[in-house]
Amino acid sequence: xxxxxxxxxxxxxxxxxxxxxxxxxxxxxxxxxxxxxxxxxxxxxxxxxxxxxxxxxxxxxxxxxxxxxxxxxxxxxxxxxxxxxxxxxxxxxxxxxxxxxxxxxxxxxxxxxxxxxxxxxxxxxxxxxxxxxxxxxxxxxxxxxxxxxxxxxxxxxxxxxxxxxxxxxxxxxxxxxxxxxxxxxxxxxxxxxxxxxxxxxxxxxxxxxxxxxxxxxxxxxxxxxxxxxxxxxxxxxxxxxxxxxxxxxxxxxxxxxxxxxxxxxxxxxxxxxxxxxxxxxxxxxxxxxxxxxxxxxxxxxxxxxxxxxxxxxxxxxxxxxxxxxxxxxxxxxxxxxxxxxxxxxxxxxxxxxxxxxxxxxxxxxxxxxxxxxxxxxxxxxxxxxxxxxxxxxxxxxxxxxx
Numbered sequence: 001x002x003x004x005x006x007x008x009x010x011x012x013x014x015x016x017x018x019x020x021x022x023x024x025x026x027x028x029x030x031x032x033x034x035x036x037x038x039x040x041x042x043x044x045x046x047x048x049x050x051x052x053x054x055x056x057x058x059x060x061x062x063x064x065x066x067x068x069x070x071x072x073x074x075x076x077x078x079x080x081x082x083x084x085x086x087x088x089x090x091x092x093x094x095x096x097x098x099x100x101x102x103x104x105x106x107x108x109x110x111x112x113x114x115x116x117x118x119x120x121x122x123x124x125x126x127x128x129x130x131x132x133x134x135x136x137x138x139x140x141x142x143x144x145x146x147x148x149x150x151x152x153x154x155x156x157x158x159x160x161x162x163x164x165x166x167x168x169x170x171x172x173x174x175x176x177x178x179x180x181x182x183x184x185x186x187x188x189x190x191x192x193x194x195x196x197x198x199x200x201x202x203x204x205x206x207x208x209x210x211x212x213x214x215x216x217x218x219x220x221x222x223x224x225x226x227x228x229x230x231x232x233x234x235x236x237x238x239x240x241x242x243x244x245x246x247x248x249x250x251x252x253x254x255x256x257x258x259x260x261x262x263x264x265x266x267x268x269x270x271x272x273x274x275x276x277x278x279x280x281x282x283x284x285x286x287x288x289x290x291x292x293x294x295x296x297x298x299x300x301x302x303x304x305x306x307x308x309x310x311x312x313x314x315x316x317x318x319x320x321x322x323x324x325x326x327x328x329x330x331x332x333x334x335x336x337x338x339x340x341x342x343x344x345x346x347x348x349x350x351x352x353x354x355x356x357x358x359x360x361x362x363x364x365x366x367x368x369x370x371x372x373x374x375x376x377x378x379x380x381x382x383x384x385x386x387x388x389x390x391x392x393x394x395x396x397x398x399x400x401x402x
Contacts, residue, residue: 001026002068002306005060005088007050007081009038011356012074015286016279017041020302028067030056050075053083060087069305073298074281076102076149081278091305093277097252101277104146105180107251114250117243117271121182127164133181134163140184142221143167145174149276150369155219156184166219182273185265189273191226192244192260193280193289195297195315196253197304201245202315204297205280205289206230206237213329220367225325225375226284227387228292236264243270253277257301282369283352283377288325291351291379294318323379324386327372328355330399334362337400344396349380349389353397363401 002025006016009031017038020027029042032049039045048055050072060067070085070092072078078098085092092098100106108121120137123146124130134141134157143166144154153173155166170179193205207226214221230237244260251258259280261273279285279301290296294317303310337359344353355374357363366372376397378389 002308003028003066004302004306005030005067005070005084006038006042007031007056007070007072007077007084008075009033009036009042009045010075011037012281013072014038014041016071016073016298016302019286019298023299023302025068025302025306028063030059050077050080053080056080056084057087060084068307069302071279071301071305073279073285076276076278078102078277091255091307093253093255097254098277101251101253101275102147104144104274105178106146107275108180108182111247111250111272111275114246116247116250117269119183119185119271119273121180124167124179124181127167130167130179130181131163137183141181142184143170143179143181145170145176146178146180147175148173150281151221151223152368152370154221154368156214156221157219161219185263185271185273187263187265187271188232189223190230190232190240190260190262190264191280191284192240192262193257193285193297194244194248194260195257195300195304196248196255197300197310197312197315199254200312201248201258203241203244204293204295204315205284206241207284207288208232210326216329217366222366222368222372224327224329225390226288227322227324227383228288229322229383231383232264236268239268240264240270243272244275247272247275251275251277256304257297283325283375287352287377288323291377292319292321292323321379321381322383322386323351323377324383324390325375325377326390326394327375328394328397328399329366330363330373331401332363332365333401335359335399336402338397339400340397344376344393347389347393347396349378349385350376350393351379352377353393355397363399 082095082098189209194203259276376393380386
């Protein structure tokens with residue numbers, strides 16, 4: 001029996017843990033949270049921070065059983081995965097590449113040097129440097145930490161923004177204290193995902209991101225789900241996929257997963273916002289893409305990580321279905337009652353209704369992706385049916401606040 005080390009035992013990692021076990025692979029799982037949901041599924045669980053490389057390596061030095069592979073899912077820690085994999089001598093991208101991918105300014109520099117189209121960007125270390133960039137490119141711009149994910153600390157700045165407040169807000173979400181600002185490109189934003197296998201890059205996921213709430217959540221950039229298949233025409237999709245692959249290769253991701261945040265600008269050009277050297281979160285890789293296309297990138301990566309062979313046919317879609325995801329956006333306050341969940345679950349085309357909160361929980365304003373409180377995912381023969389079903393299901397759930 002082979003063994004895989006999975007970094008993270010949170011809600012998003014449960015799928016990978018369960019899937020590995022279904023495949024007959026033993027799971028050793030690390031997470032600093034002893035109460036993490038995935039701890040219940042793991043064959044072996046250890047309360048170790050997945051961001052603490054010295055602690056991970058110290059654990060591996062004393063672990064006396066063979067580990068055949070390392071992976072994570074939905075957690076932006078490819079450098080920790082690579083450090084562990086390098087120590088174990090199992091498949092991985094180089095640690096230097098992973099470190100570039102978790103530092104947004106170095107990532108953008110590398111992409112630009114590789115001829116990849118990216119929005120204008122600059123490091124900012126003061127309100128003055130932020131204002132200087134805005135003066136150069138004009139509003140709107142996006143400011144964000146160089147080393148966080150999930151839209152934490154990400155703000156879209158327009159003319160009416162309090163710039164000093166925005167600078168301080170973004171900075172408190174940066175592990176290093178470093179920030180980056182970039183020009184906001186108007187156009188359709190897209191989530192892409194793929195995997196590099198034996199020198200070939202397979203783009204397995206392509207979804208239109210839904211930012212219809214952008215004015216309501218301003219200045220916070222909070223996505224309200226997304227839709228598969230894309231409404232872009234085949235030529236436009238090809239442009240985005242080509243720029244995504246160009247970015248993956250420019251970063252040096254020569255093995256394993258890559259997740260791209262892309263935008264097709266109103267100028268008809270594809271831009272790369274970010275690329276992460278990991279599997280995506282938000283149900284993209286383990287629910288929406290498999291339900292839509294039949295391609296199961298989580299299953300593929302588990303096999304790649306432990307050294308199992310992977311037939312290229314597994315990258316070929318076997319389904320042609322549409323999926324749509326929408327989130328709940330209740331008003332801030334304390335939840336007295338949640339009504340309509342069972343009704344939503346019974347509605348046509350609804351595959352999943354997952355609230356993360358319950359009566360008695362206090363809800364803050366939704367300012368980033370982790371602060372959202374749950375979602376609905378639908379699957380239907382057509383995109384219109386999937387979107388309509390998701391929106392109806394969300395509207396049928398009522399959060400009664402005290």
